[in-house]
Amino acid sequence: MKKINWGVGIVIAIACFMSFIIFLGVKMSTDKKFDHDLVTEEYYQQELAYQGELDAQQNSASLTKNIQVELSAEGIQIVFPSEKRNIEGEVNLYRPSNKKLDIEVPISLENQQMFIPSEKLVEGKYKLSINWKSNGTTYLYKKDLQIRN
Structure with a gap:
């Protein structure tokens, strides 16, 4: 051996x-x-539009009364400023942990308010992004949300 x-x-x-x-x-x-997925599929195009996003966030921050977001057991209540009219845009709920749980909803207002029911949401962290336009001016509101059912 x-x-x-x-x-x-x-x-x-x-x-x-x-x-x-x-x-x-x-x-x-x-x-x-x-x-694990990328944060977004078209990240390069989003980087090119980043200055516009910064300007929209600045427009939103300069409002005397900004968007108010209220969480409840029934869902998410979004209240838009009463002085703004002809509001159009989109509400995005981005789920960092799972791309399949992302939600995109076009803005449809009733008395300057919008409601997203909790049936569409799964418990956990979401990044709320409201990209909206009123009378030709763009606004962007962002907030982190923790959904608990």
């Missing part, structure tokens, strides 16, 4: 370590449990 010398032992250890690392890489890239 022949003994294994130091050189052969080091080569075997390196080969085992490399095999383990390759196995982990393949496992992580093919397992659905580790599937």
